[in-house]
Amino acid sequence: MKIMVAIKRVIDYAVKIRVKPDKSGVETNNVKMSMNPFCEIALEEALRIKESGLASEVIAVSMGPTQVVDTIRTGLAMGADRAIHVDYPGTLYPLSVAKILKALVEIEKPGLIFLGKQAIDDDCNQTGQMIAGLLKWPQGTFASKVVLDKEKQTAVVDREVDGGLETLCLDLPAVITADLRLNQPRYATLPNIMKAKSKVIKKLTPEDLKVEIKSDIEVVKVTEPPKRKTGVLVSSVDELIDKLKNEARVV
């Protein structure tokens, strides 16, 4: 069984983002970019499944401008066997990403697709659910544990839901999106980074895949969130209780 993992290049999670003065978006020039942390977790899970002998190959896929190749190399250095880069210079919304993934699935025929539950830039939390819907595959979103049964061709997935942990059994092929606690992703070692340089990255375009990119969402503006008014430091518990009772009137 092949596993396909979709990975996204985003502004590094530790960077404090800046909104552009013209409100057109967030500054990405000269900003450190990394693999979306949830995608790292998704890739790690796929690699562990392969290492346990339940999968034969892990294919990392990403889409976007030329620079996403850097992120793909990181994925290959973590241990993906090969990769596909779908080259597209513009903005891609989750629906287009899902359509491109669907086209790639038809070529590669994986038994499992892993994605991060969301990207930390646009926070959409949509692509995994959409690709599952388009393929008519079952979905296990927000996964914190995945157990495969090769014989029965199923995946038992623990999902982090509002009320606790939900356990589902999915028939393969299936789509699984990774939540934070699924695993602790590995770091790429130097030898593996060197090895990754010789791994194959196949380059395709949406036209090659016969996917028409359209967008039904238009960004009007991006702004800073309203600032909270500056608070005060109190010096004692008594003063705090007094403020809460008589000023804020919340206790």
Add this chain to the structure above:
Amino acid sequence: LSTLVLAEHEGGSIKASSISAVEAAKSIGNENSVSLLLAGSGPSLKEAAEHAASCHPSISQVLVAESDNFTYPLAEPWAKLIHVVHQKGDYSHIIAASGSFGKNIVPRAAALLDISPVTDVTEISDSNIFVRPIYAGNALCTVRYTGSSPCMLTVRSTSFSVASTSADSNSKPASIDQVDLSNFSEDDAVGKSRYIKLSSQETERPDLGNARVVITGGRALKSAENFKMIEKLAEKLGAAVGATRAAVDAGYVPNDLQVGQTGKIVAPELYMAFGVSGAIQHIAGMRDAKVIVAVNKDADAPIFQVADYGLVGDLFEVIPELLEKLPDKK
């Protein structure tokens, strides 16, 4: 305008977050007829439908889908159901609260309809213009939906709080109609996912997402045993208990108490954070609280930048003193 609100129900009543989604539907426009869709099986569904009919004056119709396919809220049959119901109703908008239920189902249903949904809406400016946080709430993005109908949204329930007067007993209850499922031809994916179980912590404390007061502990609590101090204080104030990702990862409390970008988003009247440093992803989950109190030994902790009242001190001294001096609010 006509809006379909996807509702979650539990124990025979509609969840508060789904009623907030109705409130959001109301703000789309004046001439908006709102239908509520619920699905399930068994006697609790009937009870929930009756509650739905009178839970918000803006609801004009309650649609009930009864089938064993909907005993548990699985995405595969739900997405198909939305497709079927939309074919008949031709809605301008389809909305759900952006909890794990809505986020799981809405994008799948949207893909079946070839629609781009808008996630986590916090403000509705016009019937097709919405504001949503991006980068963990460090920026706000205003988007215009330019596609064909339905426009599909998940909305933050904390941004659309329901006025208490809206549960007006004088208003006429909405009509209850069964969804015709005879055309619910088994989609290829229905049945490919099966519910096994839900493990949850039984608690008498108020629900974290809707509590008036939230008391949160961070890693500085140092152990699950010490975390009980937070629970005691919460009990005294009739509050819900929250935790940071660090406290959850350290095993002091279960996952579902995590407040933050990847946990619960809360907006209580009072939020008290003890031993919380104030990581960006945590602040994203509580920045809309009306009053924020922070207690931390480290005067430079970023949490003080968002706190209305900060107290630099040792939580192991402060909490017992609060327990002694605060009035009971059970």
